[in-house]
Amino acid sequence: MTTTTTTSTSPAANPVAVDLNGADGGPDLVREGAGLAGTPVSLFGGEEITNDEDPALAVRSRETASIVRAAKAVGAGEADALVSAGATGALLAASLFHVKRIRGVHRPAIAVLLPLPGKPVLLLDAGANVDVRPEYLVQFAYMGAAFMEAVHGVARPRVGLLSIGEEAKKGTDEVVAAHAQLAAGTLDFAGNVEGSALATVDVVVTDGFTGNVALKLMEGTAKTVAGAVRDAIRSGLVSSVGGLLVRGRLAGLREQLDPNTTGGAILLGVRRPVVVAHGKSSAEGIANAVRLARRAAAENMVERTAAALEQGGALRSAPAASFASSHD
Amino acid sequence: MTTTTTTSTSPAANPVAVDLNGADGGPDLVREGAGLAGTPVSLFGGEEITNDEDPALAVRSRETASIVRAAKAVGAGEADALVSAGATGALLAASLFHVKRIRGVHRPAIAVLLPLPGKPVLLLDAGANVDVRPEYLVQFAYMGAAFMEAVHGVARPRVGLLSIGEEAKKGTDEVVAAHAQLAAGTLDFAGNVEGSALATVDVVVTDGFTGNVALKLMEGTAKTVAGAVRDAIRSGLVSSVGGLLVRGRLAGLREQLDPNTTGGAILLGVRRPVVVAHGKSSAEGIANAVRLARRAAAENMVERTAAALEQGGALRSAPAASFASSHD
Numbered sequence: 001m002t003t004t005t006t007t008s009t010s011p012a013a014n015p016v017a018v019d020l021n022g023a024d025g026g027p028d029l030v031r032e033g034a035g036l037a038g039t040p041v042s043l044f045g046g047e048e049i050t051n052d053e054d055p056a057l058a059v060r061s062r063e064t065a066s067i068v069r070a071a072k073a074v075g076a077g078e079a080d081a082l083v084s085a086g087a088t089g090a091l092l093a094a095s096l097f098h099v100k101r102i103r104g105v106h107r108p109a110i111a112v113l114l115p116l117p118g119k120p121v122l123l124l125d126a127g128a129n130v131d132v133r134p135e136y137l138v139q140f141a142y143m144g145a146a147f148m149e150a151v152h153g154v155a156r157p158r159v160g161l162l163s164i165g166e167e168a169k170k171g172t173d174e175v176v177a178a179h180a181q182l183a184a185g186t187l188d189f190a191g192n193v194e195g196s197a198l199a200t201v202d203v204v205v206t207d208g209f210t211g212n213v214a215l216k217l218m219e220g221t222a223k224t225v226a227g228a229v230r231d232a233i234r235s236g237l238v239s240s241v242g243g244l245l246v247r248g249r250l251a252g253l254r255e256q257l258d259p260n261t262t263g264g265a266i267l268l269g270v271r272r273p274v275v276v277a278h279g280k281s282s283a284e285g286i287a288n289a290v291r292l293a294r295r296a297a298a299e300n301m302v303e304r305t306a307a308a309l310e311q312g313g314a315l316r317s318a319p320a321a322s323f324a325s326s327h328d
Numbered sequence: 329m330t331t332t333t334t335t336s337t338s339p340a341a342n343p344v345a346v347d348l349n350g351a352d353g354g355p356d357l358v359r360e361g362a363g364l365a366g367t368p369v370s371l372f373g374g375e376e377i378t379n380d381e382d383p384a385l386a387v388r389s390r391e392t393a394s395i396v397r398a399a400k401a402v403g404a405g406e407a408d409a410l411v412s413a414g415a416t417g418a419l420l421a422a423s424l425f426h427v428k429r430i431r432g433v434h435r436p437a438i439a440v441l442l443p444l445p446g447k448p449v450l451l452l453d454a455g456a457n458v459d460v461r462p463e464y465l466v467q468f469a470y471m472g473a474a475f476m477e478a479v480h481g482v483a484r485p486r487v488g489l490l491s492i493g494e495e496a497k498k499g500t501d502e503v504v505a506a507h508a509q510l511a512a513g514t515l516d517f518a519g520n521v522e523g524s525a526l527a528t529v530d531v532v533v534t535d536g537f538t539g540n541v542a543l544k545l546m547e548g549t550a551k552t553v554a555g556a557v558r559d560a561i562r563s564g565l566v567s568s569v570g571g572l573l574v575r576g577r578l579a580g581l582r583e584q585l586d587p588n589t590t591g592g593a594i595l596l597g598v599r600r601p602v603v604v605a606h607g608k609s610s611a612e613g614i615a616n617a618v619r620l621a622r623r624a625a626a627e628n629m630v631e632r633t634a635a636a637l638e639q640g641g642a643l644r645s646a647p648a649a650s651f652a653s654s655h656d
Contacts, residue, residue: 130499162541164536164537213522221444221546224527
């Protein structure tokens, strides 16, 4: 069930572990996509853990599940990074149990590039933590900034805290407290940003409830507006040369908004890069997810994240015993 | 400073009280817009309370502020409804102190029609309550449904609770508890809705932090996408006949997304209709805000809201003494 495909680049690196389950297109599509990535991969088949199961329970009890096997390979140092298009809860639980948190990190967060045209803007948490404490938000800020530096080459990323007004006192108690800590920290902190001004920063920090709602809203709104514009154009132009020109340009815009282009979301705060590929991924989407995982590993994203958290004084002083026993 | 303009319709009704301050276009624009509404208005000038002041303090201490005078006229029964394009915090505080809550309502909420093409979808709370308890969310659901019935003629509106998954257990503790209460209530409750599926319901219920973030995100995303599409088209078509056709249709779409068209947000849960007009309103935007206030009054929105809350068993059993002394 485990196949290691070694192709072109990085002959010295360990492979990227890829969960064959979870994509709407099935294991064959994942296998095809992984093969297109141009980097060594280890493919893990087996049972699938679905969204209908309790993730922690399923991950603990089903040793032969593909996501558990893949995460264990990463935890054991046999693979450099993990990619799965399967249930996000299961991927999160398997990563916590087997890849483990960076020492001093309270909670890993899911980070995702926003479907905005133009420059990349990272949002986290996109859904791993429904409730947050101020110190979680502060860590998310450092983790997101380290990712944008390491993987997207953004020098000194500008970080904003999502809120309902620019003033430091605006927002929930958690947001107000996190604002004060970030203003006193080492990041390029832009203060609070509102939903209408996300493109003014490189990293947008929020809790997992607001972040998940926001992300789905943006995807929905972008689709609705693009669809309405397309319908409006279609009904007026039919088959003119103008219509062909517009169609070509709209296709370019759609590609910028397509999660297949970015490779998916990334779980930050764990000891190896973990990429959350979209269930609707095409083969090229899977390939991009594998490339993202490889890039994060090659650029030492995890090490740079740990260093940034330490320099910012944002690490938890007393790590939980259960996650402090290995990899340090 | 108070002018009552009596025009065409509803000769028996009291006027709509209009705060002359707060619009970017100044008092003259508000006066012009109020005159266009085609319904009796009372215009209130005087000092302006701005966003830089503490709203509760300013409203308590400045009796001659325009928003205080206008809200007092409504509270005294001299006007049927209130419209202001001024600072939302001041309008909220003046409404709480002088218009007062409906007996048994925990917290008023700001409701706004979403900038989506197609059918109207109401979102509340859009920012009045950063933190909520489950019983607040339950009341928001009844208040929003009553508004859509009374003002938009939607028979038995379908109500969704904004969350991060459709399952009843998904979301914050407050959302999960509100879900259980709404599922046992008298509304047409659709359960949880995600950000990508808002158009499947008539009313979307959420806390004021998430709602405010969501609204600004949607406005920002719609603008960004529409702008990107427009740029794409412009650069390809320049001056062709096709380009002219597209421009006309895009203008129609922009109008649907324009807050001036809907008249603004409405404060629900107080004893008279209160309309929060946009600071960027045009004269026509102010006119539409006044028309919205008039329509809410004429359709007995407040009385229908109180009845719906009572039928649904959603009223607070012991109203706060300070808000229980009049108008019942």
